[in-house]
C-alpha cells in the first residue's frame with residue numbers, strides 16, 4: 001500500500017503524535033521526511049514500524065538527534081522519534097542501569113552520580129545514550145572500560161517485523177546490536193552495567209602551535225605505556241581562554257592534552273612523566289567526579305544546533321609524515337569549535353570479554369577531523385577544511401574502516417569496509433530481525449535471508 005497523500009493527518013487520526021518535520025542537531029542535513037512521530041511508548045513504536053512496512057517506506061530513528069551524518073531524519077520516509085521515551089533506573093546493588101530509548105548521556109551521568117558509578121559516556125550531554133552505545137561509543141574512560149557498548153548486558157527491541165524481543169548476554173542478536181547501530185530495530189530499553197568510579201583526576205596540558213609536531217611525537221611514545229586506568233586525548237584546536245593561558249595564544253592553534261586517571265590514588269605516580277611534554281604553556285590537575293568532569297568538558301561544544309562535518313578513522317602508531325599532515329591541518333583551523341582528535345586506544349579495549357560487533361578494537365588511535373560551526377560566515381571555510389581533513393585522515397589512518405559513531409551521510413555505504421569479517425554475521429542477524437531493510441538510514445547492513 002503506498003503512503004497516503006497526507007501522512008501527518010493520517011497518523012494523527014490514528015492518535016499518534018505526528019509532525020511534519022523533526023529537529024536534529026546538524027544544520028548541514030537537509031531532509032524532507034513524510035512525517036515524524038514522537039512515540040510515547042513501545043506500542044507507538046510498534047505501530048509506526050508496522051505503518052512504515054505497509055507503506056513500504058524506510059524509517060529513521062531519532063534519539064538524541066546528534067549523529068553527524070544527520071541519520072535522525074531522512075528524505076521520503078518516516079522519522080520514528082524516541083526522544084520522549086526517557087528514563088534511567090539505577091540498581092546500586094547490582095550496578096545495573098536501565099535506560100529508555102531516547103535518554104541522553106547527560107541524564108544517565110546525572111542518575112549515576114549519587115551512587116559513585118560511571119559508564120564511559122560521550123560528551124556533550126545531548127547525545128543519545130542508545131545511539132552512542134549501538135555504534136560502539138567512545139567516552140572519557142574508554143581505556144579502562146572499553147566502548148559504551150561493552151557495558152551493555154541486555155536490550156529490548158522492536159524489530160523490523162514489529163515484534164518486541166528481549167536479548168541478553170550470549171545472544172547473537174545482542175552481539176550485533178553492540179556496534180551494528182540501528183540496523184536491527186528500535187531499542188526501547190537498554191540495560192548496562194556501570195563501574196564504581198566515584199572520582200577521577202584530570203590533567204589538562206596546553207601546548208603552543210610551534211610545538212605541536214614534537215608534542216604529537218612525544219605523545220605517541222608516552223601514551224603507549226599508560227596503565228588501563230588512564231585515558232588520554234590529544235586535541236588540536238584553537239586554544240580556549242583557560243586560566244593562565246597567555247592572552248596572545250587564545251584563539252591560535254595549539255594542542256590540548258586531556259588525561260583522565262580513574263584511580264586518583266595512583267595519578268601522581270602514573271602521570272609524573274607528563275611534565276616532560278614539549279612546548280607546555282599551561283598545565284593543571286584537579287580531582288573531579290565524572291559528572292563534574294562532564295560539565296567542564298561540555299563548555300567546549302556549541303549550543304543546540306550547529307553545522308558539523310566529521311571525518312574519522314582508526315590509526316596505528318603515528319609516523320613522521322602522519323604527524324606532519326595532522327600538524328599542517330591543525331595550522332588552519334576554520335572555527336573555534338573545530339578540532340582534530342587523536343584518542344589513544346589500547347588499555348582494556350582489545351581484551352574486553354563478551355565484546356560486541358563494534359570495530360576498531362585493536363587500533364592504536366581513533367582519529368577525528370571535526371569541523372563544527374554556529375556562525376554561517378564560517379560555513380564555507382569549515383566545509384573546505386573538512387574536505388582537506390578527509391584527505392589527511394585517509395592518509396594517516398590504518399585501513400578503510402570507519403568509526404561508526406562519526407560517519408557522514410556519504411559514508412553510509414561503507415559497512416563492509418568498517419565491519420570487515422564480521423559483516424556476514426551482522427547481515428545474517430539483519431536478515432532475521434529486519435528482512436525488508438526498513439532500518440536503512442544508517443551505516444547500512446544489507447539483510448541476508450535464509
Ligand SMILES: Cc1cc2nc3c(=O)[nH]c(=O)nc-3n(C[C@H](O)[C@H](O)[C@H](O)COP(=O)(O)OP(=O)(O)OC[C@H]3O[C@@H](n4cnc5c(N)ncnc54)[C@H](O)[C@@H]3O)c2cc1C
Pocket residue numbers: 024060061062063064065066067068070071072082101102122123124126127128129130131132134135136137138139181182183185186187188301308372405406441442
Ligand atoms: C559534536 C559531536 C560530538 C560527538 N562526540 C562523541 C564522542 O565523544 N564519543 C562518541 O562515541 N560519539 C560522539 N559523537 C557521535 C554520537 O555519539 C553518535 O552519532 C550517536 O549515534 C548519536 O546518537 P543520537 O541518538 O544522539 O543521534 P540520532 O541522530 O538521534 O541517532 C543516530 C542513529 O542512532 C541510532 N539510534 C538512536 N537511538 C536509537 C534507538 N533507540 N534504537 C535504535 N537505534 C537508535 C539510529 O540508527 C540513528 O540513526 C559525537 C557527535 C557530534 C556531532
